[in-house]
Amino acid sequence: MLAEGVLAGLDPEQRAVAEAVQGPVCVLAGAGTGKTRAITHRIAYAVLTGVVAPQRVLAVTFTNRAAGELRARLHRLGAPGVQARTFHAAALRQLSYFWPRVVGGEPPKIIESKIGLVADAARACRLAFGRSELRDIAAEIEWAKVTQHRPEDYAGAVATAARKLPADVADVARIYTMYETLRRERNLLDFEGMLELTVAVLTEHREVAAQVREQYRYFVVDEFQDVNPLQKLLLDAWLGDRDDLCVVGDPNQTIYSFTGASPSYLLGFTREHPDAKVVKLVRDYRSTPQVVALANGVIGQATGGAAGRRVLELVAQRPDGPEPVFAEYDDEVAEADDVARRARKLIEEGVPAREIAILYRINAQSEAYESALAAAGVPYVLRGAERFFERPEVREAVIRLRGAARAGADAETDGTGLIATVRHVLSGAGFTDRPPEGTGAVRSRWESLAALAQLAEDIAADDPSAGLPEFVAELEERAAAQHAPPLEGVTLASLHAAKGLEWDAVFLVGLVEGTLPIVYAETPDQIEEERRLLYVGITRAREHVTLSWALSRSPGGSRRRRPSRFLYGLAPMTTTPTPARAERAQRRTTRGPQPCRVCGRPLTAAIERKLGRCEDCPAQLNEELLVALKEWRAKVAAEQRIPAYVVFTDATLQAIAERSPETLEDLAAIPGVGKVKLDRYAKPVLALCTGATPN
Structure with missing residues (x-):
């Protein structure tokens, strides 16, 4: 390609x-403005015009997937050979290379998770914590290390930063001290230590620094608003006294300050490099004008915080779309039920389930939406922290597929093609056409394998001639880039986990004071970071965006909650209830929370409301009916090629088996059996309940 x-x-x-x-460049790039396109074309143009050789370029990203995308785009632009890596990957590569020369001996083992070592350190300090507390303490140690605070000055740093701790500050400091002691004794190195050691090698060994700086002369750093002090130290060590550095970031998307990230490096770039060229990208190609206007309205009200002093106002480039929807509900159950209904309606109108997301502030909010989506017959995918290609079942499946490709398994499928070949190989890892019942680890394993099977279908549709070797090559390329295949279902994710992603439709839920902003956000900087979280959530949407809040946590509870302050001036604070919602509100006003049908205690847990009783209250269960219902559900799920829980959840089937409804009204009174389920399944379910054979 010509320059x-x-x-x-x-x-x-x-x-x-x-x-x-050439020279220092600062790109302030708003959401959806094509920043990756801009920087890849910049690198390619520099290479094709002879400004720099591709092997002299180091592009630094924050995820392996982003690095893989950069490499792929540069290859298509005629600039192969450019190194695109995360800070940690680049540091590990350099440290491994120079270790025999500058240190010698057995190199330390890299630990990917601190929790095990933190647990050992806590026990050594005679302190007992649960896994969630240990995870929070591990996060505190990470924060201390990236912000360059040692155990002895940790307590003072915490006080200055006004951090909320999972335990007494003195106990966390003791565990931090013991953690470092055990790490050194066991010859272990965590990710922060790896960066520190790389900086030390470059600083203390001039010949190493000279070799690295000879190799890399041209730097590009993406997501520069998320750089922490330790990463900045490493970047400065790489640069030396040179200034061929291009940084790209969006101060409006600074949402990781609690981990030690600081927007000050992006916002202060021109102070450090007075001759830097600054370019703003504000043309939003992702979202409709209605979504963009809402995002601008939210971030435009910023009143404090470091990032709030420089605002990028997006300019929409897409045609008009629907107006944002604001919805107020009496309680969280009603909110979840209606969001599930709206998601189902979008799917019926042609929006793929994988192009819909429900985003919340904390992961604990997901349970109500999992239950509501299942009751509404909507498949969903819970986006977690575990990387897809690092799951044990995926690793096993890739090994099996790779072996089958080497053995020429395509020839053994009698011309049935890639899809049948992949499904046959995956069956050896436990994959079946029929999804397992219930949730948990078994369900998660099946969904992972189903995603691989779906990817084979997608590839076969794009290229009917593709065989198993091509499929394995695609998997290996995706694994290197951490580019997981999309699962067919509505995405449930936290706002933090949603950064960098986008969907056609986004539901932003639970927007109440105390949740967004979160209750422990107290300082102006912390409040403004919460505002930016909402901004990030809004800018994930291409076309549809719904913002909702509930005035009470539980049905019949006191309606004392207030909508998030970030919605003031943007959303009506009251809404006209639909007839169904008004009827539901009236029922709750007159009756209060649903009582247990055994002991009469008010029921608040989702599973208890479905059962109609406390979990520990005795109930008469028709076990034969439950078995028959599960067999019928499995058959329906297989015929319709949907997960079993989409037909009815286990809790709903148990409630049906306990109550044995004989009429449509009896069945409709069971939570989890809404109008859609009645229309689809009432006849066969009632037939089973009365001892007849369903058609």
């Missing part, structure tokens, strides 16, 4: 970035 061809199709601001090929 001028690389510039074709860029908007004026993106072109300005691409042509600024």
Whole structure:
């Protein structure tokens, strides 16, 4: 590709970035403005015009997936050979290479998770904590290390930063001290220590620094608003006294300050590099004008915090779309039920389930939405922290597929094609056409394998001639980039986990004071970071965005909650209830929470409301009916190619088996059996309950 061809199709601001090929450059890039396009074209243009050789470029990203995407784009642009890595991957590569020369001996083992070592340190200090507390203490140690605070000055740093701790500050400091002692005794190295050691090697060994700086002369750092002090130290060590550095970031998307990240490096770039060229990317190609206007309205009200002093106002480039929806509910159950209904309606209107997301502030909010989506017959995917290609079942499946490809398994499928081949290989790892009942580890394993099977279908649709070797090559490329195949279902994710992703439709739920902003956000900086979280959530949406809140936690509870302050001036604070909602509110006003049908205690837990009783209260269960219901559900799920829980959850089937409803009204009174389920399944379920054979 000719150099001028690389510039074709860029908007004026993106072109300005691409042509600024020398010296310090700061790109302030808003959400959806094509920052990856701008920086990849900049690197390619510099390579094709002879400004820099590709092997002299180091592009630093924050995820392996982003690094893989950069490499793939640069290859297509005619600039292969550029190194694109995360801070940790680049540091590990350099440390491993120079270790025999500058240190010698057995290199330390890298630990990917601190929790085990933190647990050992706590026991050595004679302190007892649960796994969640240990996880929080591990996060505190990470924060201390990236912000360069040692155990002896940890307590003072915590007080200065006004951090909320999972335990007494003195206990955390003791565990931190013991953690470092055990780590050194066992010759272990955590990710922060790896960066520190790389900086030390570059600082103390001039010949190593000279070799690294000879190798890498041209730097690009993405998501610069998320750089922490330790990463900045490493970047400075790489740079030395040079200034061929391009940084890209969005101060409005600074949401990781609690981990030690600081937007000050992005916002202060021109102070450190007075001759830097600054380019703003504000043309939003992702979202409709209605979504963009809402995002601008939220971030435009910023009143404090470091990032709030410089605002990028997005300019929409897409045609008009629907207006944002604001919805107020009496309680969280009603909110979850209606969000599930709206999601189902979008799917019925043609929006793929994988293009819908429900985003919340904390992971504990997901349970109500899992239950509501299952009751509404909507498949969902819970986005967790575990990386897809690191799951044991996925590793096993890839090994099996790789072995089958080497053995020429394509020839053994009698021409049935890639899809049948992959499904046959995956069956050896436990994959079945029929999803398992219930949730938990078994369900999670099946969903992982189902995602691989779905990916085979997608590849076969794009390229009917593709065989198993091509499929395995695609898997290995995706694994290197941590590019997981999409699962078919509505995504449930926290706002933090949603950063960097996008969907056609986004539901932002639980927008009440105490949740967003979170209750422990007290300082102006902390409050403004919570505002930016909402901004990030809004800018994930391409077309549809719904913002909702509930005035009470539980049905019949006191309606004392207030909508998030971030919605003031943007949303009506009251809404006109639909007839169904008004009827539901009236029932709750007159009756209060649903009582246990055994002991009469008010029921608040989702599973108890479905059963109609306390979990520990005795009930008459028709076990034969429950078995028959599960067999019928499995058959329906297989015929419709949907997860079993989408038909009815285990809790709903148990409630049916306990109550043995004989009429449509009896069945409709069971929580989890809504209008959609009645229309689809009432006849066969009632037939089973009365001892007949369902049609």
